[in-house]
Amino acid sequence: MDIEKKIELICRPPAEELVTTEDLRALLEAEEHPIAYNGWEPSGLAHLGTGVICAYKMKDFAEAGIHFKAYLSTWHAWLNNKLGGDRELIHKAADLFRHSWLALGVPGDKVEFIYSDELYQDIDYWEKMIVISKNLTLARTTRTLEIAGRKEGEAHYVSDYIYTPMQVADIFHMKVKICQLGMDQRKANMVSREIGEKLGFWKPVCVHHHLLQGLEKPSVWPIPEGQEREALASAKMSKSKPKTCIYIYDSPQEIKEKMSRAFCPEGIVKYNPVMDIAKYIIFREKSVFTIERPAKFGGNIDFESYEDLANSYIEGKLHPMDLKNGVAAELSEILEPVRRYFANHKDAMDCLETIQKAQITR
Structure with a gap:
């Protein structure tokens, strides 16, 4: 090479x-x-x-x-x-x-x-x-x-x-x-x-x-100019805040529920954690990101790049809940091999169950 x-x-x-x-x-x-x-x-x-x-x-x-x-x-x-x-x-x-x-x-x-x-x-x-x-x-x-x-x-x-x-x-x-x-x-x-x-x-x-953002709203919003680094450091995805992060072992239902509560300001891409996941994970895995919607809300829509997705969201052509549902569905599919691996490896599952019962500090 x-x-x-x-x-x-x-x-x-x-x-x-x-x-x-x-x-x-x-x-x-x-x-x-x-x-x-x-x-x-x-x-x-x-x-x-x-x-x-x-x-x-x-x-x-x-x-x-x-x-x-x-x-x-x-x-x-x-x-x-x-x-x-x-x-x-x-x-x-x-x-x-x-x-x-x-x-x-x-x-x-x-x-x-x-x-x-x-x-x-x-x-x-x-x-x-x-x-x-x-x-x-x-x-x-x-x-x-x-x-x-x-x-x-x-x-x-x-x-x-x-x-x-x-x-x-x-x-x-x-x-x-x-x-x-x-x-x-x-x-x-x-x-x-x-x-x-x-x-x-x-x-x-x-x-x-890049550090993925956590799913919660930053402590200060909108983030003041010049304070982006500090604000995002406190808002990064963290295992010490289980309700604001998605674990790779989460079930499709858990992913959907967490995503439904995620901070996702309408029409705003910058510092939007759902868009963050779309940019760094969905489009890393997919050449086409399909978001399924009922026909009465415009039907399914395909995005071939993050830029296309961002522009549609900024222009109001994509509702936050449709974005959340689409990202949740793709994440569930991407993480399926993880759920399968742990189901088939006793030692791995033992580690997972032990840590799930432990108290996470800091």
Whole structure:
């Protein structure tokens, strides 16, 4: 595969930022199969963002011939007190994530799953973490607290401050050349670029993907100009808000019910979570998006691109409830392989049932 095709796959939506194109091209010219990674705190059920969006990028990187490491950071989840800090539950959640991505079609023979329980047995990792910590000021680290779901001023324990140097150490210890994480993890990745070469490592390329909005109305609406980033960060899809997110295991009826309650302002596309799902999931899967409607409301309507859908919605040619019903129907079909996988894999179902009973914290 030529380099331009690889770059196209790596940057394919839902990726929305590349730092930088020049660095990526130089890396691919130097290495045929560089290492990329994404990392997650295993802390509950997989929703559309954690599950589908992340699976898309893993599959894109695998197709591009990149050695992708899916890093299940059980220690970061423990550090962040996810699942009440119960390490056995956290490990079960990590197993659930792995099963979830396999159910979504991530190729298990091309993506390497790594648990931090294994990685951190190596004393060399901790040496890297200390060296990185000695080169990060408190002020610089405080500005990265977003990666752990905190605002500046919300760190109360020393453990809150070692989260970032541990995450940066992960990158260099796993020999990662491409950091492929969500936009909410950008600040840690930029630290790795800032200090990597100074410490004798390298400057990783960063590919950040889009964060799906949750289904609820943003806390401030309309979103004031200049405050978009903060407003959307608080409104992203989150497993800690089960009524405002769609889990990949949800039944068609559950998906329809959640979608019926979703925030979907009439005629408005920007910051509309239903349109967000249509853009990043439906049109990723479908070349034609068909919305079924009764004949008295205009009958079925086909859209061959997101732009066509957006224009029709803005012009008032498509009612919010018809949009919701159409998106719900397509999601139910897209997620059918997940329901089938879990029905046929006892270990996967055991993980799912265990985590469904657990109390999700933060």
